[in-house]
Amino acid sequence: MSKETKAQRVERIKKDKDGLDVLQDIYRYAKTEEEIDPEDIDRFKWYGLYTQNRNLQDEDDSTLYFMLRVKLPEAKLNLKGLEAVADISRKYARATADFTTRQDIQFHFITIKDLPAIFARLKEVNLSTVFASGDVPRNVVTCPVNGIDKEQICDVNALAQDINRYFDKNAELSNLPRKYKVGVSGCSKHCISHEIQDLSFNAIKTETGEILFCVNVGGGLASNKRIASHIGYVTASQVLPIVKAVTQIYKEYGNRENRRKARLGHLLDLWGVEKFIEILHENIDFILQNRELQEYVPYEKREHFGVHESVEDGKSYVGCAIDGGRIGADGLYKLLEILQNNGATTIKATTTQNLVITDVPSSSVNALSKALKEIDIDVNPSPFKARTLSCTGKNFCKYAVSETKDLASRLVAHLQNRFPDFKEPLSFSVNGCSHSCAHPHVVDIGLLGCKVENNRKYVSGFELILGGHLEGDKSNFAKSTGIKFIPEDACQIVENIIESYLNSHYKNFHDYATGKIYG
Incomplete structure (x- = not known):
């Protein structure tokens, strides 16, 4: 019998047991501390878990450690959520904590026996690791200043929530060919990097004042190094139907024989854009609008650093830079204290591993900015940081x-x-x-x-x-x-x-x- 290819092995593992169903095994392993089935380790990804390198592990330490990724829906952490992730970092992750380019936060040195307590702590603050990794829809990215930015094209919070609800723990989507990344934005600076998303929606305002969304598909990096293809424009009410249709097309037609050719962009390359649009139209009850492609803000100017007046009276939002996403337990606790001391309640992660404090009383921005600087979080960062x-x-x-x-x-x-x-x-x-x-x-x-x-x-x-x-x-x-x-x-x-x-x-x-x- 010929040896399984990597793709064959992964597809068999997913068919043998759905990734969502491994949760009961995680709890069993945590209780019994029995040796973990290697195939279950692969399924652990559906709950945000990856085994980590032993590079920093003591030679006599045989513990199996994991990286754990936690999704931040709409990129958001309130005070209780911030305290929870700080507690997890300090108690279970040797004070590690990093923000990611997908508006998640991830920890290291996580052990299987601690996962029930970690999951319970996350549940208290409405956070989850489900679908943070694996062959599933990942966290939906969106602009961190959505809803508070005076220059935004439109507020897409409701759309982001609709998409997240559709994806959340959806057993029909727990076996995609590979990872699948979606973004939606009403940002005038186009900060979600739609060009490298599998599927994205960017708001535009037409000459008549109508809001439409530019639809782009098939972007990616690594083995799918491809700039997303523009396929047309839709209204706000058509965004979720497009998400559902494109996701189902990817599930049905995506390559399951070669992991390096399994992203949505590879399907676009195989079919061509015209055929993809034709198949898409067969799965929706409306037609994508054709119009002139909009101009986009260049990557280096897609940022929200500094102090900006919010649409909310008396409030400002403050964009901050941290070193390559690394913040750790100390940084999280100090950030929490700074927010509490200055009357702010919420941060949002960015797709560049930075953060925005969204609701600072305008009278407190100077004190807050000074306090952030003391912990090496910069409101007005250098071009390098x-x-x-x-x-x-x-x-x-x-x-x-x-x-x-x-x-x-x-x-x-x-x-x-x-x-x-x-x-x-x-x-x-x-x-x-x-x-x-x-x-x-x-x-x-x-x-x-x-x-x-x-x-x-x-x-x-x-x-x-x-x-x-x-x-x-x-x-x-x-x-x-x-x-x-x-x-x-x-x-x-x-x-x-x-x-x-x-x-x-x-x-x-x-x-x-x-x-x-x-x-």
Whole structure:
């Protein structure tokens, strides 16, 4: 009998037992502490769990540790939710906690025996890990200042809730070909990066004042490195029917024979956009509207940092940058205390691993901003700290070949010190492998984890890629420079690139990066 392929194994595991049904096993394993079936470990993903790298584990420690990802619906954490995730971080996760690019929060060093208590604590504050990973619809991303931004095109909170309700614990959607990522936004800055979502909706206001949503499908990174295709416009009432139809098409026709060809974008490539639209129209009772494609804000300007007056009288929202998403238990508790001391109640995570405090009394913004600065959360961040993404990295991720979080912090500190007067918005990514979790292919300067030769040995290192950009149909992916280096050289390598740009004739870094590729 021939050996199962990876895709065959995953499909068999899902058919043998639905991922949603593994919860009872999680509780059983937690109680009995018996050895966990490897196939159940795969199913644990449906509850946000991944086994983690042993890189930071003591040699004599045989414990099976997990990373746990918690979804933040509409990206939101209120005071009780913030306290809950801080408690989980301190009590069960060795004080680890990171914000992700999908507006989730994740922990490390989680043990199976602690999961019942963790799940109970999350339930108290209406948070969940269900469908935080696995071959399912992931957390629906949306603009963190939705509903409070005076410049927004429209409020999409009701739409985001409708989509989340449709996806939430939906057993009919618990066996998709691969992960599936949806976003909806009424943001005038297009901050959800629709170009790399499987399915997305961006609001526009027509000449007559009507609100429509631009529909894009098939975006992604890593093995599905593809800018999403624009397929038309719909009204607000048509958004959920489109979500349902596209999801069902993906479930039925997505590739289940090759995991590397199983995303929605691969189906678009196989069929072509015209056929996809034709199949979609067979599954809905309306026709997508054709109209001129709207202009999009460039990636480097899609941010909400600083203090902004809210639509709510007497309130402001405050956009903040943290180092590569890493906040930890101390940061969470201190953030909670700052909110409480200054009359604020809610934060929202961003798709760039940062956060927005949504309801600060305007009279308190100066005190709050000062207190945040004291814990290294910046309201007016440097161009280097503002847009630096970093993935989980080698310390915890089994796929990573290079460490990321510490390097990202060192890189930011180095560049801030070396170029204190630099003002141009730049984006960075420190990514530990080729899977693109930190979006290295869409930023100005990407560090892509790989093995490099050093002193006749292959060691952890990075490849430098430059010139990634998101701006609708003007988007492009970063290109390789051919430069590979060990982590210890990373700060100097990036410094040299910026120095070279400053001494060039280019007016902006993107033109420099795409016009002068090193090699």
